[in-house]
Amino acid sequence: MRAFTTLTALVAPLDRANIDTDAIIPKQFLKSIRRAGFGPYLFDEWRYLDHGEPEMDCTNRPLNQEFVLNKPQYKGAQILLTRENFGCGSSREHAPWALEDYGFRAIIAPSFADIFFNNCFKNGILPIVLPAESVDRLFNEMADGYQLTIDLQAQTITTPSGQNIGFSVDENRRHRLLNGLDDIALSLQHADKIKAYEAERAKRAPWLFKEA
Amino acid sequence: MAGKTLYDKLWDDHVVHTEDDGSCLIYIDRQLLHEVTSPQAFEGLRLSGRHPWRIARNLAVADHNIPTTDRANGIADPVSRLQVETLESNCKEFGITEFHMSDIRQGIVHVVGPEQGATLPGMTVVCGDSHTSTHGASAALAFGIGTSEVEHALATQCLVQKKAKNMLIKVNGKAGPGVTAKDIVLAIIGKIGTAGGTGYTIEFGGEAIRALSMEGRMTVCNMAIEAGARAGLIACDETTMDFYHGRPYAPKGDDWNMAVRYWQKLHSDADAKFDKVVEFNAADIKPQVSWGTSPEMVLPVDANVPDPAQEADPVKRQGIERALQYMGLQAGQKITDIRLDKVFIGSCTNSRIEDLRAAAAVVKGRKKADSVKQVLIVPGSGLIKQQAEAEGLDKIFTAANFEWREPGCSMCLAMNADRLEAGEHCASTSNRNFEGRQGYGGRTHLVSPAMAAAAAIAGHFVNIAEEGA
Numbered sequence: 273m274r275a276f277t278t279l280t281a282l283v284a285p286l287d288r289a290n291i292d293t294d295a296i297i298p299k300q301f302l303k304s305i306r307r308a309g310f311g312p313y314l315f316d317e318w319r320y321l322d323h324g325e326p327e328m329d330c331t332n333r334p335l336n337q338e339f340v341l342n343k344p345q346y347k348g349a350q351i352l353l354t355r356e357n358f359g360c361g362s363s364r365e366h367a368p369w370a371l372e373d374y375g376f377r378a379i380i381a382p383s384f385a386d387i388f389f390n391n392c393f394k395n396g397i398l399p400i401v402l403p404a405e406s407v408d409r410l411f412n413e414m415a416d417g418y419q420l421t422i423d424l425q426a427q428t429i430t431t432p433s434g435q436n437i438g439f440s441v442d443e444n445r446r447h448r449l450l451n452g453l454d455d456i457a458l459s460l461q462h463a464d465k466i467k468a469y470e471a472e473r474a475k476r477a478p479w480l481f482k483e484a
Numbered sequence: 485m486a487g488k489t490l491y492d493k494l495w496d497d498h499v500v501h502t503e504d505d506g507s508c509l510i511y512i513d514r515q516l517l518h519e520v521t522s523p524q525a526f527e528g529l530r531l532s533g534r535h536p537w538r539i540a541r542n543l544a545v546a547d548h549n550i551p552t553t554d555r556a557n558g559i560a561d562p563v564s565r566l567q568v569e570t571l572e573s574n575c576k577e578f579g580i581t582e583f584h585m586s587d588i589r590q591g592i593v594h595v596v597g598p599e600q601g602a603t604l605p606g607m608t609v610v611c612g613d614s615h616t617s618t619h620g621a622s623a624a625l626a627f628g629i630g631t632s633e634v635e636h637a638l639a640t641q642c643l644v645q646k647k648a649k650n651m652l653i654k655v656n657g658k659a660g661p662g663v664t665a666k667d668i669v670l671a672i673i674g675k676i677g678t679a680g681g682t683g684y685t686i687e688f689g690g691e692a693i694r695a696l697s698m699e700g701r702m703t704v705c706n707m708a709i710e711a712g713a714r715a716g717l718i719a720c721d722e723t724t725m726d727f728y729h730g731r732p733y734a735p736k737g738d739d740w741n742m743a744v745r746y747w748q749k750l751h752s753d754a755d756a757k758f759d760k761v762v763e764f765n766a767a768d769i770k771p772q773v774s775w776g777t778s779p780e781m782v783l784p785v786d787a788n789v790p791d792p793a794q795e796a797d798p799v800k801r802q803g804i805e806r807a808l809q810y811m812g813l814q815a816g817q818k819i820t821d822i823r824l825d826k827v828f829i830g831s832c833t834n835s836r837i838e839d840l841r842a843a844a845a846v847v848k849g850r851k852k853a854d855s856v857k858q859v860l861i862v863p864g865s866g867l868i869k870q871q872a873e874a875e876g877l878d879k880i881f882t883a884a885n886f887e888w889r890e891p892g893c894s895m896c897l898a899m900n901a902d903r904l905e906a907g908e909h910c911a912s913t914s915n916r917n918f919e920g921r922q923g924y925g926g927r928t929h930l931v932s933p934a935m936a937a938a939a940a941i942a943g944h945f946v947n948i949a950e951e952g953a
């Protein structure tokens with residue numbers, strides 16, 4: 273997994289609440305058995321005027337010019353600024369995969385849906401929760417070429433005017449993200465504890481351990 | 485010391501290790517796998533040279549994009565076929581049991597788990613699907629996970645989790661006629677909102693919940709995720725034990741007796757402390773219909789669609805306006821005036837035998853309205869289909885010009901050929917009415933099976949509580 277330390281990047285504002293995972297990546301793309309390549313289909317129904325299908329070549333599809341990510345000034349944005357309850361809906365990890373594949377590395381919102389929030393950390397995306405007033409202020413400050421600097425170690429966001437906004441990320445997740453650590457390897461460090469738990473549990477609930 | 489909630493008990497029973505920051509390594513008793521969220525997890529195992537920790541704790545079934553019509557010719561759509569075949573080859577490679585498309589036990593993963601006794605009281609249950617909350621109906625701690633967690637659970641039989649807060653939703657008193665588990669849970673979501681349960685595990689209790697069958701309890705827990713909670717729970721009681729007795733994967737003999745002694749403790753202690761308690765009066769709940777593009781946009785069937793002009797909060801007003809526009813509805817119009825193009829009875833929310841019986845009871849001797857183009861009845865599993873046919877329910881449906889299908893997710897998410905066309909209104913017993921969920925531009929109204937059946941016959945919504953249907 274890619275480590276996240278500091279990032280200075282262009283911000284794209286997506287001013288909508290309750291953006292669900294169906295909007296982030298429509299369900300027809302879930303049929304893929306791959307992990308990469310979802311970026312071109314991110315927000316597919318909003319981004320294009322036609323109907324997208326997996327494996328479709330997106331280079332000549334008609335764009336919805338009204339949609340914010342299609343505006344030239346937000347090309348190359350790596351930070352997404354949005355509203356509350358981002359990522360609600362299904363547990364599909366294709367949503368963070370698509371965001372990551374598109375190039376987003378951080379998402380700022382007043383709140384996130386639980387499963388989506390978890391999935392971000394597992395895919396090297398930093399979801400940042402800020403109070404609604406701070407998010408409002410960032411939306412209001414948005415101007416052409418608006419960039420933010422995010423420092424995960426210091427847990428600060430620096431605005432173009434040099435103002436610092438603090439945020440907090442749970443210690444364990446921060447450590448993993450800062451070092452790009454693989455979750456499974458970390459858990460397998462506790463293999464002895466897992467085995468000890470199973471031995472003890474087998475006494476309490478033997479029926480669970482009578483497997484073929 | 486204060487007593488424990490059911491959630492506290494289940495959590496404490498599964499902690500393998502606690503980190504300094506309070507996150508825990510939680511032991512997972514059962515993982516259910518399906519074709520959509522597992523291929524990349526198996527791919528990850530292969531790439532890292534890892535193996536499943538306990539093969540027999542996994543059970544797989546394809547459901548999301550298999551056809552619900554004749555299966556003799558296999559799956560026409562090449563992408564769907566590839567996913568289903570990939571699940572098959574992965575299960576073969578790693579030695580995991582899979583119910584094949586031709587197996588009578590095949591069905592929607594959340595219907596199959598309890599039906600087989602593969603998800604039991606007191607277990608931790610995970611699946612790469614958010615409606616895993618369904619299994620909480622049997623006092624199991626069950627929640628949906630993403631694909632990397634599927635891989636994690638395969639490789640370690642554990643997941644790293646933080647404990648959620650405890651919420652109790654108490655539904656007091658008795659529900660009136662025509663008011664089902666679906667109406668209860670829709671009314672709950674209508675009140676607390678789709679983020680109302682975020683950060684909580686919700687335990688559902690009270691007289692009206694206790695009175696529900698296991699099927700009804702599954703309907704309620706199924707939609708806990710629509711209220712923002714990853715897990716829903718209902719305490720174990722006689723109804724639970726009766727349901728599991730004799731199921732293929734349930735314990736037998738002495739093990740059964742030992743399990744029952746343990747399961748009897750699976751309820752919140754009388755003095756347990758909840759972080760939040762919300763109470764409802766069952767008698768106040770009417771049959772529900774969702775009118776918008778989020779499950780919280782739901783109203784009693786005798787109400788009128790909201791008027792954004794009456795909404796003071798600008799964010800909410802905008803939400804209502806956008807939803808009305810997408811749904812093609814007029815502010816203030818009667819819900820009973822909404823005309824339906826299609827009707828779907830199925831999904832992991834409402835495709836169990838009790839749901840089919842409820843629909844059949846409404847339909848018996850009547851016919852689909854001519855204005856309704858299609859009515860799909862999609863049983864949750866092959867065994868449910870068989871049971872329904874033994875009871876003659878299929879005949880009641882086909883006589884009414886409804887289509888009787890093979891089990892699967894079907895039009896719940898329109899990954900197979902069953903879907904809405906743009907602009908079509910559908911009375912659906914599923915759980916999500918998001919934009920495009922049942923097909924691009926499709927307009928979903930969430931309802932109970934009896935309400936869906938009544939709408940199929942009338943061509944518009946009707947108040948079944950009044951009709952006495």
Ligand code: SF4
Pocket residue numbers: 547548592593594613615831832833892893896897914915
């Ligand atoms: S029936 Fe619908 S909600 Fe349930 S598992 Fe299938 S797609 Fe998901």
